[in-house]
Amino acid sequence: MNFTNPFLNGDGDDKLHEECGVFGIIGAPDAAAACALGLHALQHRGQEAVGITSFDGAEFYTRRGLGHVADNFSSAESIAELPGHMAGGHVRYSTTGGSGMRNVQPLYADLASGGFAVAHNGNISNAMRLKQELVSKGAIFQSTSDTEVIIHLVATSRYPTMLDKLTDALRMVEGAYALVVMTPRGMAACRDPMGIRPLVMGRLGDAVVFASETVALDVIGAEFTRQVDPGEFVEVDFDGTIRSHRPFGDTPARPCIFEHVYFSRPDSIFNKRSVYESRKNIGMELAREMPCDADLVVPVPDSGVPAAIGYAQESGLPFELGIIRSHYVGRTFIQPSDSARHAGVKRKHNANRKIVEGKRIVLIDDSIVRGTTSLKIVQMMRDAGAKEVHFRVASPPTGHGCYYGVDTPERSKLLAGRMDLAAMREFIQADSLAFVSIDGLYRAVGLAGRDKACPQYCDACFTGEYPTPLTDLANRKDREAQLSLPVNEDA
Amino acid sequence: MNFTNPFLNGDGDDKLHEECGVFGIIGAPDAAAACALGLHALQHRGQEAVGITSFDGAEFYTRRGLGHVADNFSSAESIAELPGHMAGGHVRYSTTGGSGMRNVQPLYADLASGGFAVAHNGNISNAMRLKQELVSKGAIFQSTSDTEVIIHLVATSRYPTMLDKLTDALRMVEGAYALVVMTPRGMAACRDPMGIRPLVMGRLGDAVVFASETVALDVIGAEFTRQVDPGEFVEVDFDGTIRSHRPFGDTPARPCIFEHVYFSRPDSIFNKRSVYESRKNIGMELAREMPCDADLVVPVPDSGVPAAIGYAQESGLPFELGIIRSHYVGRTFIQPSDSARHAGVKRKHNANRKIVEGKRIVLIDDSIVRGTTSLKIVQMMRDAGAKEVHFRVASPPTGHGCYYGVDTPERSKLLAGRMDLAAMREFIQADSLAFVSIDGLYRAVGLAGRDKACPQYCDACFTGEYPTPLTDLANRKDREAQLSLPVNEDA
């Protein structure tokens, strides 16, 4: 079986990828089934592997698998292996570490204080350094996942309570994390001090639910209560008691703005705003900032659709499906050798020739990463007879890597990392190319603009301003410098 | 592996289903790879099984599998098992007969005249009677597929040439068929006298290509030449010679109008018209025939989108994604017992609450079959705060079964087969419900209206006027009548 991400194969995909989704529920008689359904709604956040751990008051049970949630948790048998009123789960794209089954979360350990399971969305940017220290003291790691560092820090903490141990551990950790933790005492959900990765909270009857996005609450019929705040630890006991802690005091929040641009589902609420409306707003900003004399607005489906609707409404141009997306993308295909050049992209996207033939079109996509797909889409429009192709992008140029749990190519492979606007336009062979401005993006999410002194979001992929130190990266560059090797800026 | 149709699980699907897609190519060095890619583009026509047969000048090779094309034909090894310059394939929903591997097409037999492989889209409505006659003469059937009847009729035909044998066989056959046939002499493509099921023809360099839809030509970069005409047999030799025959003379064509409504992909050209434009036109007709005082037009994605764009453009109401569709539908899930009633449909569709809250919405879907999904969608809109929900359907009421290769529920399960308009509206709990008229539908596909004396399309699912006799059905009703059993009208 082919377990690879169907969206990453061939040229059909050229996106940044959120690397994980987490879900937890406590106090529900069918916790594992709810968890499976919730993770299914988060499938877009990670398609490579999935795991669920449950607790029935006495034992922890774990089931992991490669592939999609539906490939692994659709049967009654699979759910019956996970008894109990508490369950937590994880979908995974790839993140730090290889792809073996032992890296599939939730990770679990029997500590002296009892069982401990954790599901983690994010990335710890000093994990290598912490691991070296732990191994030198005799710790044995079973995975290559950065998340296991957290478990070892908890296991070796001298503090008495689990909350104190966890706080002690997380104080040593730098980077981004949204955690769902299970112990025999209950569930805890934690978000890093800047809240880089999302985490929300809901209710389903007496049960308390945590999830990366509100759509996971919707699918199980839970009510969205509020987000877990940046730097907040929420503890939930089996009797339903909820306690909130802020062990790191108050620091300014910097949630990931790319959740609005692409990562979250449009029907989610992120940072108190509708993602769909944010995307439509970006399209409207783009129409105002970068208008275009054309006949049609055509989205690159599906991620470009909300911005294209916004662009069309603001510009008054008709919105048309000039590109049709297949529901059956599947994996890399053997290509017939003498077929047209673009069979790869055509498996996913096909021109709606009758619509675009002879027309001047505004193509709307959410972002440009390597630019390879954009080039092929522009070419496909021209092959279908489009007279002019104007490319409008619903985010600023993506010129910097992300170290907070997002799969980004090396800077040298990012189109905006190696070219200016004119060169990018030339590369994708569009008649014109324009991006929304960084301030336009901030306006679209309801702010007056970007606060340069203290940005309201993490926007490092656009600006290169990272909100945390990047210890492992710095160490690697030091080592490479000593070895006189060329240092790659953003790998 | 997922052997079941992901779209048919649970309540997330309530559609008529086209039951097959066929593809053939002759004269290409990598025929099997082109065939796999072409079938992939036809995946929406059948998700249950797939098969490809190739011929290398000496031997026929066949590979079959359950599930999607990408599950079975993505590897170089799978394609390498299918050498030769001629290949034909089939994707299958279910059609007549059980689901065993032996029913997966292309069917193949060693006849006295040599190898014979056939892929069939359609349904033979006197297959049972023909099979009884053949078995009584000593024929042994290896599948329960109606298509095997054709092979036995060819095998026992006394005519000398393959073309004559095939014509002889098809003269005995009643119903719908679009066939791709392979013999050691070359490829033949045949369409039944009324052309009920689609079949088109294209060119890729020196190779000749046949496919159920033009999108399968697009994906391999082939040029669309023309459709195979109703009643036409096209023979292609290995030297590229093409011969056209019309063994049944001229009969009026009756292609399936539901290809415009739902079956074909919007980017296909069917019966010389853009399917996307037909659907937009239906939406416009609907806006004219059944206007509505509302705030938003919301499509039931994805099949309702083109009609919704048409409705929005004609009515001037804004088009908004009030429902978000998941890309990861997967199979039936174990449901948490105390979750909201509608988790099933929510896995596929989720309300975009911020958009529909407090609004009067026009919901656009392509058709209503059982009505169960429609009810849940309406309820989902109300749960998300919609003030009014007006349901508009881009086809007339579907009140009759199809016997030409489409999976239809029994008439007693078709909403329009058991209720009038008022009852249907009550059933789905919409504030209003309206369907496009049958004449509106004919206008949308470019005609002045339906010609009652000689309808230009097969529209039996709407009108109950079947263009062929239905021998097996009549025989079954006779038998049931003799046994004094109640006869189900349309099962």
Place this chain on the structure above:
Amino acid sequence: MNFTNPFLNGDGDDKLHEECGVFGIIGAPDAAAACALGLHALQHRGQEAVGITSFDGAEFYTRRGLGHVADNFSSAESIAELPGHMAGGHVRYSTTGGSGMRNVQPLYADLASGGFAVAHNGNISNAMRLKQELVSKGAIFQSTSDTEVIIHLVATSRYPTMLDKLTDALRMVEGAYALVVMTPRGMAACRDPMGIRPLVMGRLGDAVVFASETVALDVIGAEFTRQVDPGEFVEVDFDGTIRSHRPFGDTPARPCIFEHVYFSRPDSIFNKRSVYESRKNIGMELAREMPCDADLVVPVPDSGVPAAIGYAQESGLPFELGIIRSHYVGRTFIQPSDSARHAGVKRKHNANRKIVEGKRIVLIDDSIVRGTTSLKIVQMMRDAGAKEVHFRVASPPTGHGCYYGVDTPERSKLLAGRMDLAAMREFIQADSLAFVSIDGLYRAVGLAGRDKACPQYCDACFTGEYPTPLTDLANRKDREAQLSLPVNEDA
């Protein structure tokens, strides 16, 4: 899963192979479970594939699989798929035809007279000619098995009753067959006029049982009644009525003498004699005919053990396990390149060095086919320090192919087909080599000697005297002669 025959891999095996075992039971409430157990006891007759068909009074059910009985029929689920009081099954080595699942027996067809299932041990030596005739009349074959010819002959027979149709069919057939047939009316067991392949009959309470060997009766606790006689058709109805027919009149029997030598299990009764005793007797004849001045008698385990016990008892030499056989032979292994030459054979057989060191040994094996294993075993004994190695074979030289359902190499690969005794001894590098005489073999099975005019057994593999015409072989040689190709004598 192990699809290959573990005994055929590498050099560890150099035997003739019985190609099938059949089993049938009628009148038992758990027919399929008894059938699985019976086939398991016949596993040595065919390890490549297994199938069981059952009948519950209304429907036939079939389950097939590659590999061993235990791999496919150990679970309650697998047996539950096969309801009913009648079941028949088959284990298969390879026989005529490729290895696809469609060749796995029982074969089944829906005839005009109802369902018809057949399991066949043997080989039809005019199958190709019969198939050509059937195909030219329009028959379509689904397998490449010779057994399917019988089904088509039954299907096209003009006789009224099933017994008459089957007799009609078998009259056209030449070669060897032991058949278990199931129809909605009951079970029939047939053995070819000379009874080349074995078939016995037993009782388990009210149920009637048929099997290739008596061990299959033992394992289910059934009582051995008698053998099915050569040329006999036994019919058993669901009410327990048994009818015996002899449609071909009386012909002299010629059962396969190799069943005594190697094919049957030693605890079976074949042709009214204990196979174990026959083998011990052969060893005793060999000791008398070919005595040897040595220290020890060492069997090549396991098949050489009974003859070695006989040889030791008759000669007074001690019987010792000088070779130890592994229970875990498994499949071909990747060999370390610089290991000793004989790792292949050592996986199966290992010298018991302490026993053979410095000794003069008599090695006893049941037969020599290609001689490759014999050579390695002799070498292994010498490497372990044996002073002299005298090879004694408990059958005459095997110089001719078998066309009656036994897998034999081409004559040019049979050691005795290409060498005389002195050359054979030289080839296997033994100090002496001797075979039992053909008359000694006949004496060991209780006869005065071989009746040259009318041999009491089929011994064609030793004598080249085939008891039936070999039509397909003759046709092939004719064709090859016309093409001036060299003709292989016995392929």
Place this chain on the structure above:
Amino acid sequence: MNFTNPFLNGDGDDKLHEECGVFGIIGAPDAAAACALGLHALQHRGQEAVGITSFDGAEFYTRRGLGHVADNFSSAESIAELPGHMAGGHVRYSTTGGSGMRNVQPLYADLASGGFAVAHNGNISNAMRLKQELVSKGAIFQSTSDTEVIIHLVATSRYPTMLDKLTDALRMVEGAYALVVMTPRGMAACRDPMGIRPLVMGRLGDAVVFASETVALDVIGAEFTRQVDPGEFVEVDFDGTIRSHRPFGDTPARPCIFEHVYFSRPDSIFNKRSVYESRKNIGMELAREMPCDADLVVPVPDSGVPAAIGYAQESGLPFELGIIRSHYVGRTFIQPSDSARHAGVKRKHNANRKIVEGKRIVLIDDSIVRGTTSLKIVQMMRDAGAKEVHFRVASPPTGHGCYYGVDTPERSKLLAGRMDLAAMREFIQADSLAFVSIDGLYRAVGLAGRDKACPQYCDACFTGEYPTPLTDLANRKDREAQLSLPVNEDA
């Protein structure tokens, strides 16, 4: 797939089971292939799981699987995953810990000092206590195997060199172990101070080989050098340097005497003696100690065969295969309900009726554990017509559990743990029953008799005299005593 031990299913097996075999090779270009072949020859020591770890000078590679060696390591691909000149492997029956893949050895860890892999035959009898201490200091265990304790003790040792760390770790360990250890510096093999479990050493060209038994050397063509002595640590570097250490000084050896009785293959050399000869000797001792007036000696195959040959030779009674063993035991079968009672045992063993009918037989088996199989075998002989059945056992009564890596039932299930001789005879329904004496057993292995003051072997299963403390067992009994629960003597 069924991964359970085919020999333990149903009643067909009633044996003590050696729980592991180990193999290691260093200095061979195709180390992993040799390792697979060696483990295959040790398959009888563990059928449940298998693993191999190799090292190519830079990286360690591991491949594990459930089932047999041949199921997991027969392909070139599987071996190609394990490059390098050093490889070590393990076959596993079950031993301490559950059956998950994470318990399959070799276990591996990245320590601060580099990679560390270990394969272990034996059992650590204070593993629970050591694990508690390690976990309380923050160690995280990934398996439930007692072997992991050794790794954590090495990881946390303060000594500088790997040899010192390992010695430090093993000083804390109590029980039985034969270890093959791999580090980036080379291979080490260690045997516990009393040498309870076996370990031998050999040469294959320049390569050094370690294995549980000499048959694993034979199969790869290696020369048997000597055994690893009790308490010896042998280090082998990549340059071929071999160093021997005895960190525990000299203690009297106590190797497991049951290796002679049943565990080792008859063609192995254990404790400097031929196992086959030991078994024949036991049979001879038994014939002298417990003669019998009978007609035949019949072994319970295969393990009873050598002792039966000895008994026959000493007594002058003929040796005959009165029981035939199937090569295809497979797993538990669904039994037909009304079949004879003994179908289970009959799948493995079948009476050779013609041989035993009307005869007085001496049945020879190697040991009696629960007695359930013995009862069935005796009954099978009577059903086949034996006039008298005298049971002779080639070991003393097995009345005590083993805690050194052997799977033993609770004492209450051992026939000799709950009955005296007369009751045992009554239970198995033999006409007479006798066991070899403990001194007879010691004589058979070449000693004057058992030295009561200082026994030359571990014979605790016969005598209850355990050569080491049993800390975990004692702790468990203490706990159970405090809870006033009944304590099972030997569980």
